[in-house]
Amino acid sequence: MSVPHTKTLVVVGGGAAGLFCAVNAARLAPSLSVVLLEKSNKLLSKVKISGGGRCNVTHACFDRDRLPGFYPRGTQFVKRYQHSFFTTDTIEWFAERKVKLKTETDGRMFPVTDSSQTIIDTLLQEATLHRVAIRLQTGVRAVEPQGDRLAVHTLNGESLFADYCCIACGGFSQPASFDFIRALGHTIEDPVPSLFTFNAPRHPIVSLQGVSVQEVSVKISGTKLVQTGPVLITHWGLSGPAVLKLSAYGARELAKKNYSFDIQVNWLAASGHTAVTLSSFFSEQRLLHPTQKISNGKLQGIPQRLWEFFLEQAAIVATRRWADLSRKEENQLIRLLTDMSMHIEGKTTFKEEFVTAGGIELSGIDAATMMSKLVPNLYFAGEIMNVDGVTGGFNFQHAWSSGMLAARSIAASL
Ligand SMILES: Cc1cc2nc3c(=O)[nH]c(=O)nc-3n(C[C@H](O)[C@H](O)[C@H](O)COP(=O)(O)OP(=O)(O)OC[C@H]3O[C@@H](n4cnc5c(N)ncnc54)[C@H](O)[C@@H]3O)c2cc1C
Incomplete structure (x- = not known):
């Protein structure tokens, strides 16, 4: 009697996107054997420290015309996939697992416990419930198509053979870290940091550290990049939502300037004074x-x-x-x-949230399924792709949505 072949999904990376893909694929397709490989000795380490330890899970943006605009890279891609797993679906998914989210005045959504551990516990309970096999300290060095399967080679010298593979390794800061994905034929947009604050340590304004103004317009001189919103003066320069948004929309341009540039600040943006x-x-x-x-x-x-x-x-x-x-x-x-006018010299990573702009070029990924257009049954989820959002929960929203879409597509193809 022939034993039915159980299909296998190998998920590479135990962050938000990888875990969400793994637990949902295992839940939607109970016959699927799901193995998650994580390079480090911890799962969900970014979730743990996210949002100052509170985890800003998503954003209270319920307007499909507006959500894509919060992603400086990936606007069109998000526009195509968002109807399949929207912010409301994230809220519902967690609510079904007894995790209530609350909304702060700026739209950020956190668990009512104010603890990222609530999110970690929920995802790990789901992994146990649906029998996801988790292997820590198992980094992947290559994924290689072999016939209609995929060979996943680990740094420990082992090879796993999978029917499906979802790569969810997060954002890498070094272009060389993407080599194993380039080897699969995918093009990579070079990574640059996004979501940082502006340094101007020698400017006299830093003596006013702690002072904030609710509506300030900040423009990068000589460009069209301008953002309006709250600005906070810090002991090293300027921070606050307007600055962070500007750093996200200007991530590439500012990297080219080696973070040495001038800004023009209108402190009276609220009053409309000229x-x-x-x-x-x-x-x-x-x-x-x-x-x-x-x-x-x-x-x-x-x-x-x-x-x-x-x-x-x-x-x-x-x-x-x-x-x-x-x-x-x-x-x-x-x-x-x-x-x-202020001269900016350098940047500082915002401790609450930072992200990598760049990653797998989106023309190589099907937005409806997250499947590679080049390698059948190979999927991507999360920050590894060239999608990143501004602060406020948009980056996790992309991790949840892409992880879920990959999971649904794999389950549907069984
Ligand atoms: C300090 C901080 C705070 C943040 N706060 C927020 C927030 O509140 N809200 C929000 O929306 N976003 C936040 N972000 C951004 C958010 O954390 C990321 O966008 C999100 O975690 C991306 O999820 P991911 O699963 O794609 O990648 P990651 O969370 O980076 O997970 C990738 C995993 O893959 C593993 N890995 C890498 N390479 C390999 C390999 N070769 N083999 C096996 N495993 C591998 C890594 O060790 C890691 O565990 C924050 C980021 C930081 C740094």
């Missing part, structure tokens, strides 16, 4: 409040310490009154408020 409207506002102040000290008349939205900094930079003494504000001083103040 040089012309500010000038008439100052004329009005001269008329209406001639004896009031300028230092007591800060503009709306500008913290007092920042206002005093601008006055100091414009060489306006603290005792100066509106009536005595000269045209030259006024022009200087307007420039600092609406078009302040």
